[in-house]
Amino acid sequence: MDLNQLKSFVAVAHQQNLTQAAETLHLSQPAVSAQIKALEKNLDVQLFDRNAQGMSLTSAGKVLLPRAETMLQQMHHLDSFAQSIKNDFHLQSKVGIIQMLPVPFLTECVGILQTEFPHIHQSFSLGLSGIILNQVKQRELTGGFFVGDNPYRNVHTVDIMPLKFEVVMAQKWLGHFENNQKAMQQLPWISLSAFSALTRFTQKIWRQWKVTPTTALQCDDMYALLNLVEAGHGVALLPSHYLDVHAQRDAIVRLPEIQLTEMLSFIYAIDLEQDPIIEAWKHTLAKVTQRIEQM
Structure with a gap:
């Protein structure tokens, strides 16, 4: 098995649909299908039940999913660390912000990030909620701010304030x-x-x-x-x-x-759960939110 097969397996498990998984991975549907079949052949076990509604995990697939997610998260963490070494120990954070985000909230977040995580370079881009959600889903942004209900299972949400x-x-x-x-x-x-x-x-x-x-x-x-x-x-x-x-x-x-x-929420791709940038943002959001609740 290889990482590409695991990525395809996790994407299909989350989307329960080959076409949507292929769009997430920026691959063709036949390519994703081939990787799933290769993984099933390599493991000698069926991972998905295929039906008219899409693809659902078998019992074996459900057992494999959390281990595959952990492995991909660890690989991403290693890639981020290697990139930080390449860039003189500086990580690059790309976060989407929306016009309705309260300015004092963002200012407080940046203050904590610069003080406690100076090795992370913060870059912000202004956009609409729906566009930011898709950019986060496609991993074009590290994370972003969003208002409303998140419809995607492979995007995590951290609630901030109503x-x-x-x-x-x-x-x-x-x-x-x-x-x-x-x-x-x-x-x-x-x-x-x-x-x-x-x-x-x-x-x-x-x-x-x-x-x-x-x-x-x-x-x-x-x-x-x-x-x-x-x-x-x-x-x-x-x-x-x-x-x-x-x-x-x-x-x-x-x-x-x-x-x-x-x-109002902060969103990020599910496979970035253990990413050092996301961990820094979750720590920062928790501190700022706590301050707001105490006011």
Whole structure:
């Protein structure tokens, strides 16, 4: 057996689907299928039951999975250590951040990381939640921040704090708004792209109110989005902490009847569980979260 066979085995075990596993590994489906068959032949045991719904682990596969995961984690840990030696003992951390991440939280994290883990070079890239989730899943990012429910079994989630979201509108519209289904249906909304967490949350609110409003325009930047709301171009859903800092209180109205709460999390690929960078981030997140809870 070789590492590529183990990687294919673990990927298929998590995805329960050859096509999705192949996408995760950046390989063709026949290549992944061949590696699984080679591993089963080498071990002389069937690891998967194949059916119309996909592939599920046999009893032997279930026994092998945790050992294979441990071996891959140890190999990744060794690769990271070897890379750190190559780079004069400096590890490279690539983390995706989202616009709705509270700035003080990130500042505190960086302070701890620089003090306690100076050998890790931190690099941050701004993106939308859905894109960051896929980049973490594909191992293009070491980790990232995400809001909402994580749909992937091969991506781990560390809960940080709940974030509240509110619907806001221009002050001049308040006299025309009534807290009922008809009014919600008639409001023009400012939409966001499909990769934005705010899109999913807005659609959740629409489902709660059983409405399908029209969208006046689309904007993925929260700063521009708030300015558009203040100018009366539409209503939108925004994080409460962002509104506390940036909203002009005399220009908009925050609707307490229309809000929801979602969890802010840090995400990383499951096979990075023992990675030194992820361990540093988990340690840091625990310290900062504890400080927040004590406030």
